[in-house]
Amino acid sequence: MKFDLKKISLKEINLDDDYFRLSDHRFDRKELLDSLDRHGVLFPPAVVPNETSFRILTGFRRISGAKEIGLEKIPVYILNNDIRVEEAFSFSIEENKTTRTLNLFEKATALGRMEESGLREDKIINTFMPLMGLQSSPRIKEDVSALLNLPENLVDFILFKNLAPKNFRHLKGISPPSLGFFENFVRTILPSASDFIEVTKGLSDLSRKHDQEVKELARSLGIEAALALKEGKKERLEKIKKLIAAQKFPTLTKINQNLEKKVKNLESPPSLKISWDQTLERSEVAIELDIREEKEFDRCLETLKSPKFKKTLKEILKNL
Amino acid sequence: MDYKITRVFVDNHVKKKAIVKDFIEKSKPRKIIFTDQAHVKEGLKTYPFDDGKRSVFLSQSKGRYFKTCPGMEKPYICCNLGVLNIISNCPMSCSYCFLQFYLNSPVTTVYTDFSRVTSELKVTSKAHPEIFFRVTTGELSDSLALDRETGFSARLIEIFKDIPNAILELKTKTSFVNHLLRLNHGGRTVISWSLNPQRVIDKEEKGTASLEKRITTASKAQEAGYLLGFHFDPLIHYPQWEKDYEETVKLLFEKVSPFRIAWISLGSLRFAPGMEEEIKRAHPSSKLPYGEMVVASCGKKRYVKPIRLRLYQKMIDWIKKYGGQDVLVYLCMETPEAWEKTMSFKPESTAHLDFVFAESLHQRFEYLFTKKPLLNDYLKGMEYKGLE
Numbered sequence: 001m002k003f004d005l006k007k008i009s010l011k012e013i014n015l016d017d018d019y020f021r022l023s024d025h026r027f028d029r030k031e032l033l034d035s036l037d038r039h040g041v042l043f044p045p046a047v048v049p050n051e052t053s054f055r056i057l058t059g060f061r062r063i064s065g066a067k068e069i070g071l072e073k074i075p076v077y078i079l080n081n082d083i084r085v086e087e088a089f090s091f092s093i094e095e096n097k098t099t100r101t102l103n104l105f106e107k108a109t110a111l112g113r114m115e116e117s118g119l120r121e122d123k124i125i126n127t128f129m130p131l132m133g134l135q136s137s138p139r140i141k142e143d144v145s146a147l148l149n150l151p152e153n154l155v156d157f158i159l160f161k162n163l164a165p166k167n168f169r170h171l172k173g174i175s176p177p178s179l180g181f182f183e184n185f186v187r188t189i190l191p192s193a194s195d196f197i198e199v200t201k202g203l204s205d206l207s208r209k210h211d212q213e214v215k216e217l218a219r220s221l222g223i224e225a226a227l228a229l230k231e232g233k234k235e236r237l238e239k240i241k242k243l244i245a246a247q248k249f250p251t252l253t254k255i256n257q258n259l260e261k262k263v264k265n266l267e268s269p270p271s272l273k274i275s276w277d278q279t280l281e282r283s284e285v286a287i288e289l290d291i292r293e294e295k296e297f298d299r300c301l302e303t304l305k306s307p308k309f310k311k312t313l314k315e316i317l318k319n320l
Numbered sequence: 321m322d323y324k325i326t327r328v329f330v331d332n333h334v335k336k337k338a339i340v341k342d343f344i345e346k347s348k349p350r351k352i353i354f355t356d357q358a359h360v361k362e363g364l365k366t367y368p369f370d371d372g373k374r375s376v377f378l379s380q381s382k383g384r385y386f387k388t389c390p391g392m393e394k395p396y397i398c399c400n401l402g403v404l405n406i407i408s409n410c411p412m413s414c415s416y417c418f419l420q421f422y423l424n425s426p427v428t429t430v431y432t433d434f435s436r437v438t439s440e441l442k443v444t445s446k447a448h449p450e451i452f453f454r455v456t457t458g459e460l461s462d463s464l465a466l467d468r469e470t471g472f473s474a475r476l477i478e479i480f481k482d483i484p485n486a487i488l489e490l491k492t493k494t495s496f497v498n499h500l501l502r503l504n505h506g507g508r509t510v511i512s513w514s515l516n517p518q519r520v521i522d523k524e525e526k527g528t529a530s531l532e533k534r535i536t537t538a539s540k541a542q543e544a545g546y547l548l549g550f551h552f553d554p555l556i557h558y559p560q561w562e563k564d565y566e567e568t569v570k571l572l573f574e575k576v577s578p579f580r581i582a583w584i585s586l587g588s589l590r591f592a593p594g595m596e597e598e599i600k601r602a603h604p605s606s607k608l609p610y611g612e613m614v615v616a617s618c619g620k621k622r623y624v625k626p627i628r629l630r631l632y633q634k635m636i637d638w639i640k641k642y643g644g645q646d647v648l649v650y651l652c653m654e655t656p657e658a659w660e661k662t663m664s665f666k667p668e669s670t671a672h673l674d675f676v677f678a679e680s681l682h683q684r685f686e687y688l689f690t691k692k693p694l695l696n697d698y699l700k701g702m703e704y705k706g707l708e
Contacts, residue, residue, distance in 0.1 A: 139601065142601075166597070169597075205609070205610050206610070208600075208607075208610060209607055209610035248612070249612050249614075249624065250612065251612055251624055251626050251627055252612070252614075252624050252626075255626060279614040279615075279624065280624060280625050280626065281614060281616055281617065281624075281625060282617075283657060319626075
């Protein structure tokens with residue numbers, strides 16, 4: 001590939017043509033502007049001559065930063081205008097890699113642009129995905145590309161929490177109003193990554209199971225109401241998770257609730273805890289004693305020996 | 321079943337075999353590609369799912385063809401079925417099928433070294449005359465789906481006829497049996513059908529024969545003297561399941577006699593790790609991934625225990641109600657606890673269950689045996705499982 005290093009006027013560069021732009025706005029602009037102010041453009045961007053101006057291949061942020069601080073001319077690499085689309089993408093990705101790693105949204109953007117430009121699917125998957133540090137797989141391409149259709153603050157959350165594509169692929173195909181509900185959930189609760197996955201995946205699955213919009217489902221299940229409660233975030237999140245679990249596991253929820261009721265009716269001392277595997281896969285009951293004083297032990301023993309306890313235990317075991 | 325092979329890949333190592341020429345003549349593919357094995361496996365990674373379903377790779381294997389069913393991790397009890405992996409993958413498109421995710425190639429591979437397959441089988445069965453072998457070609461494929469092109473089943477029926485301690489099971493979801501009806505099978509072949517209510521077939525078993533066709537075909541096979549088997553696997557839990565499954569069992573026993581049924585299996589829907597995500601992708605309209613399932617101790621996702629047990633219990637009740645008490649029913653890949661709660665009997669081990677099969681077949685079809693099966697032989701004989 002042939003190129004010349006020259007200083008050209010910023011006016012000659014077409015900033016509106018963002019065809020090869022991979023970088024998004026999620027970066028610390030202040031640091032870049034400070035550097036440009038102090039040293040000018042240290043790493044020349046790459047451009048391709050167009051009919052009347054230059055098309056940017058790499059360095060969108062550097063060029064717009066240079067314009068912002070009032071530079072008139074900057075050094076650029078000028079590539080031949082007969083460069084093939086394939087070479088241009090390859091150059092753009094490699095150049096970006098010398099300064100920083102592309103984030104997942106930028107990779108999704110690159111995949112989208114390559115598809116638009118008519119690059120062959122197998123070329124994108126087998127050549128460009130590994131170049132961007134992605135596994136060569138049509139499935140991963142599909143998952144990563146899902147980011148392009150998500151609202152901005154969900155993308156922000158996904159990038160901030162560094163979620164793997166398999167952990168947001170369920171958001172693909174969810175309607176904008178329903179994605180709006182998830183945006184509201186993220187904004188209101190500020191969930192951890194695992195809570196985000198549990199709630200959004202749980203609701204997306206239920207929506208597909210019942211052929212019902214997430215937003216409608218959230219309303220009918222009382223999740224929207226739980227989100228709007230005046231309680232703390234943690235309490236609201238727990239309520240939401242419980243409501244989803246009850247829908248996902250109706251049989252288990254019913255049996256567990258029934259057993260919990262029976263245990264409650266025992267009125268056993270607080271130092272005696274009865275538990276079981278809530279998935280009901282393991283047929284065993286755990287009885288835990290948390291004794292601090294001798295008389296607590298006596299009370300526990302009394303409960304354990306009572307016919308009522310034996311009857312309850314039998315009932316629990318029957319259900320496991 | 322309307323299934324057209326559009327592309328045949330031929331491994332260069334087998335291109336001169338008569339079976340290859342025969343397969344190509346019968347399947348009349350649009351494209352024939354001579355290649356090497358590694359190239360096909362690599363090149364097909366990005367193939368669309370449906371394209372793979374219409375492509376066949378004719379090759380040979382370095383590994384063994386005769387093995388035992390791999391579903392044997394404790395605490396689950398396996399029926400210890402022998403498997404002849406002569407075809408790998410299937411042209412039909414059942415949403416829940418583990419083959420889509422278990423095999424690393426989207427095409428159907430047909431192995432062409434039939435003589436090695438049969439010699440492995442003969443050597444192993446001869447080495448263990450005290451054991452009764454149940455052997456299927458339907459573990460990694462549908463036994464009959466490619467029979468028109470391969471002719472494998474007829475050749476196997478002929479071979480099994482003369483093995484004194486084995487029985488062949490041809491498992492299918494097709495209605496393609498006419499070519500087998502006039503063969504001399506010696507009563508040593510079970511043709512078995514996987515059954516589900518028509519509602520499930522319509523939604524989840526694309527490209528397969530209808531329920532009615534499967535049962536009518538089974539009835540024809542029974543008239544031709546074949547023993548029959550039925551597999552209600554996977555049982556699917558959905559709002560109308562009780563009505564649908566009862567009707568299915570009733571229909572089955574209206575058309576076939578329970579006295580010539582070798583066995584009926586029950587197994588509930590299960591997913592290997594990651595499989596449900598692949599179903600969501602490959603079969604977006606399927607509701608199966610959204611069932612009430614948890615990760616069981618085997619690492620697979622299964623319906624929660626109360627649902628599983630209810631499915632089995634009701635099925636057993638209906639089979640007894642419509643088919644009588646004597647049909648051998650077994651659970652596929654279940655825990656001893658599930659057996660005990662639904663059958664009031666629990667096999668102690670896989671070897672024990674293998675013996676239960678032999679004993680039941682001996683009682684009902686004595687001609688299959690040269691001697692009475694003994695439990696000790698089966699308990700000792702676990703070594704024969706090390707077929708590798």
